[in-house]
Amino acid sequence: MKFMLLAAALVMSQAEETPRIDIEPVADGVWRHVSFQDLGGAAPTPSNGLVIETPVGLVLVDTAWGEAETRQLLAVIERQFGQRVIAAIVTHAHEDRIGGADVLAAADIPVYATPEINAAARERGLPEAAHALGEGLPPALMVAGLSWLAVEGGHARENIVVYHAPSRTLFGGCFIRPLEYRGVGYVEDGDVPAWPAALERARAAYLEAVHVVPGHGQVGGPELITHTIEQVEAALEEN
Numbered sequence: 001m002k003f004m005l006l007a008a009a010l011v012m013s014q015a016e017e018t019p020r021i022d023i024e025p026v027a028d029g030v031w032r033h034v035s036f037q038d039l040g041g042a043a044p045t046p047s048n049g050l051v052i053e054t055p056v057g058l059v060l061v062d063t064a065w066g067e068a069e070t071r072q073l074l075a076v077i078e079r080q081f082g083q084r085v086i087a088a089i090v091t092h093a094h095e096d097r098i099g100g101a102d103v104l105a106a107a108d109i110p111v112y113a114t115p116e117i118n119a120a121a122r123e124r125g126l127p128e129a130a131h132a133l134g135e136g137l138p139p140a141l142m143v144a145g146l147s148w149l150a151v152e153g154g155h156a157r158e159n160i161v162v163y164h165a166p167s168r169t170l171f172g173g174c175f176i177r178p179l180e181y182r183g184v185g186y187v188e189d190g191d192v193p194a195w196p197a198a199l200e201r202a203r204a205a206y207l208e209a210v211h212v213v214p215g216h217g218q219v220g221g222p223e224l225i226t227h228t229i230e231q232v233e234a235a236l237e238e239n
Helices: 001-017 068-082 099-107 115-123 139-143 197-206 223-238
Strands: 021-027 030-037 046-052 056-059 086-089 111-113 144-151 162-163 168-171 209-214
Touching: 021 046, 021 068, 021 209, 021 223, 046 068, 046 168, 046 209, 056 068, 056 115, 056 139, 056 144, 068 099, 086 099, 086 139, 099 111, 099 162, 111 115, 168 223, 209 223
Parallel strands: 056 086, 086 111, 168 209
Antiparallel strands: 021 030, 030 046, 046 056, 144 162, 162 168
């Protein structure tokens, strides 16, 4: 009896230590990966990234929120899709975006970031991407139908947004606030005064976007851009 209780306790402990990863559809060939961290609130805080299907494998937009979470993300992807991840692109240098870069590199998955993102990651003691985004788009990202834009302002100064043209999905990361969130969130590394103009640049660049995915919270449409502008302008007025 004692052995059975100990075995049950061990199984429960292992289950509790396995990070939760959710995979939810966004559009045809595009899924949202959601990882979680306990930040002391009533419930764990979710963080969004993307899984994008291509003819030759899967592409990730942003890692999961940390190394253990990214290892679990790869395990969940293997079980659910049975396809290999061929590349990843990260949208800024915070742990919920780039924290699992070393895990992906160890799995022979090339991770791409701008020089500005890598410089910020270095300053903040975070992993860096081994491959630089420059003028041209790497073949793995090109075959995925992706483009990216450096928005030059917002939640983090090095922010980029990523657009998937085939599904008309704009991944804004933490540059975009979900409708259920009020305020501007963590902005210690950001440029809040430049945020509204940066949002308008992103909107103008991707007028055809139908799905807009924020870094945290629920997926929406272009109304998330308007909502973010309203939240930022309210914060600027308060200050």
